[in-house]
Amino acid sequence: MSGPSPSFPESARVALANTQLRRNMGYATQTIRAKRALVVDELPDWEELRETGRAIKESVLRHLDEHLEALEQSVTRAGGQVHWARDADEANRIIAGIVSGHGATEIAKVKSITSDEIKLNEALAARGIEAIETDLAELIIQLDGDESSHFLVPAIHRNRAEIREIFLEHLDVDELSDDPRELAEAARLHLREKFLSARVGVSGANFAIAETGSVLVVESEGNGRMCTTLPPVLISLMGIEKVLPTFQDLEVFLQLLPRSSTGERMNPYTSVWTGTSEGDGPQEFHLVLLDNGRTAVLRDEIGRQTLNCIRCSACLNVCPVYSRTGGHAYNSVYPGPIGAILTPQLVGIHAAESLPYASTLCGACYEVCPVKINIPEVLVHLRGKVVRHKQAEHSGWRARLDPEAAAMAAMARVFSSRARYERAQRLARLGQAPLARRGPISHLPGGLMSGWTAMRDLKALPQRTFREWWVERDGSRADA
């Protein structure tokens, strides 16, 4: 990508000004939130499942190397081939190499956010291979040259009228209403041929089992089944953190994931395959294991829990920030609360400085996260890294020029002594006199605080602080 991406506040301003988007987002997130709450409340042992989910992920991450080696062995034993990719480029090269090796120029692809992370489609296109996205939403986005704004409902920001327009323009149809049924039917017909002719299928992986070498795709539409069953060659790309130790662990994650993501007891289709099976499905299987910054996340003992993530998107739907700005404001493949902690760790804190601040720390995300990632804790931890990164970059006098750093330093000094603190309270009262004119302050001149008074009055400082009252009262009590 070229140039630094715009900051979250800048992009959020643009997104918030789009009232259609805000309505779509508000409706969508509220709906999924309510569905999730219903099916989660149904389970008496939800908290126990979350705790086990978290514990399994923690145990995996502590011994990730062992589990990956076991996975490699199992996949190989079951007839698959395992490839290791240090970064996006390497993964793209591996996948393109396999596709070209089979002389294919087209692949059928099931949605995978990891493939978005490495920009697989672009990399394949550059080598003359076309990736056909087969999820309805991904198809909409691909046809429109747009970007996803949600893991699960990537076109959550588009309404039916917009989708109809996109299909009419790009699909081979003359007439089409905006009835979702008809829109889905158009996509079905368009893609069926692709499934039947594709020689290579490409998928992500929700989980992979070290013990057995099994790989899973959890989905709704059936395109995942198509891509992982019909083409003679299957390539699956997965982040190294997706490995689970045993097949039994699925009994936990297959309860946590569907309920947290689409708010269903179970998603329509979950496909599990173990290497290759004679006479059934692809006869050649490749599993590509991707690092691309994950080991750097692993190194940070507080940040590590970020790798627990099973990409359910529950945290997006409950986030008061995401549900208003939508995903594009994050300028990151991973939006919402998880994006705010994962992206800065994957790409480096300097490249996504505004993301850890894109949260009120309200904690709604932590409350729903099925693997108990303490997102607020990681956000605050990353904010500390942002500050320290800035301090290291501008050492000396330049650091003191940064208005926020200067204010924080000044306040820390004030708060470190009772005398200074009390003096500052008196000075503040004097300083506001010209602004307050008896009553609330409705306008602050430029600078840091002017954002506050755009919509809110600022309370004027009272005549007496609490401690002044206390000291007086104590004095009078002592006299009495």
Place this chain on the structure above:
Amino acid sequence: MSSAREEILGRIHAATRDVPESEKADDVAVTRSYRQRHEASRDELVELFAERVADYRATVHHVRRASVADVVAEVCEARGATRMVAPADLPTEWRPSDGVEVIADENLSHEQLDGIDGVITGCAVGIAETGTIVLDGGPRQGRRAISLLPDYHLCLVEADQVVGGMPEAVSVLVDGVRSAGRPVTFISGPSATSDIELDRVEGVHGPRTLEVLIVGADPRTTAS
């Protein structure tokens, strides 16, 4: 050149330096205090299964063992399905009594499967709590493509194949995966999408109609 494999494993090793060398992967205790079993009678489980499958807008029938062939014929006819594919080992008692041509899957091509009205299969296990049927390529199920390409899936579940929840289902499946690497497909309702304004639409790519016959379940009811 150090391979990507060695380098990634090395990075992981370095990143987890806080983990004591003496700790092995199996040492990390994971407590599993969630529900392992559903304490419910067989009838209750089957009832719940039927209810939950129907929640996904799949059609469910309870069928007496003796009338399976008739009911299969009836429901196919009701769907206008005249050519149904089935795994070669589908029991004769499960084959439609008349009016429907059953094509045994002997390596039919994907195009051939795409042109067939529907598929009849059994299953490996049914999960009551989630209304899920699970196929693992075992007896009466055939390979994955046959239950994927035709637009109508008629699935027969023996009442005693129904278990309470996911943990019980995983215990049923685990041996087949461990020993034979069986491919497993969890099916919960017909193919669906909510990608357009979150409106649920049945059937995008997978079978748009799922019909489930529970065999030998409840002698009080039969198919309507």
Place this chain on the structure above:
Amino acid sequence: MRVALFITCFNDTLFPDTGRAVVRLLERLGHEVEFPLDQTCCGQMHFNTGYQVEAIPLARRFVRTFAGYDAIVSPSGSCAAMVRDYYGRLGEIAVEEQGDTALAEQVAQVAPRVFELSELLVGQLGVEDVGAYYPHRVTYHPTCHSLRLLKVGEAPLKLLRAVRGIDLVELPEAEECCGFGGTFAIKNADTSMAMLSDKLRHVLDTRAEVCTAGDNSCLMHIGGALSRQRSGVRTVHLAEILAATEDDARV
């Protein structure tokens, strides 16, 4: 029980009435309240904005000032949560950065004794009816840190329900964040305002005269906008409602 009031720098300077209400309330219930004058700021703003190292001296000051009390009560959910939930982390940072293990030990002593007002009343002192009288239509906004960090649960509502004369109405979407978030309101002013306008709409929908909460920071944010819109709805801290009596009503 020796109860110390941790007023917070914010309330001390901007909302002294809330502090006075806490004192009046606890004294009315027969408790003696002390106010250690050495207290300043708990360091929450520094910590949450990323200036964690800068917050360490403030944490040291806090644990020194409040050592030895049986209970420390604060009319601020978020500052109480800062001490109880996050001082442990500051203790760790003090070890990592400065090799200082003393802070962590002192935190372990002091932090568990910090309570937000409603927690102290309902959870520790076991009272729900504090003898208050407040003849107004009131809606309660559960602030995020009271709700999700401290997990005060129903405590504030139990207290409010027992208030005589009150007409307590439920706030729609109550658990949704108001958009304050400390420096968030400044750094992400647009998003903060989008959240605030939804909160305002819900508050106005209740047709309450008063919106209350356990945290003046969120209330200042909500109240500032209510005031700007000349909505006629006031924000009043929970402590002030609980401190009110029939005698006040007569004057």
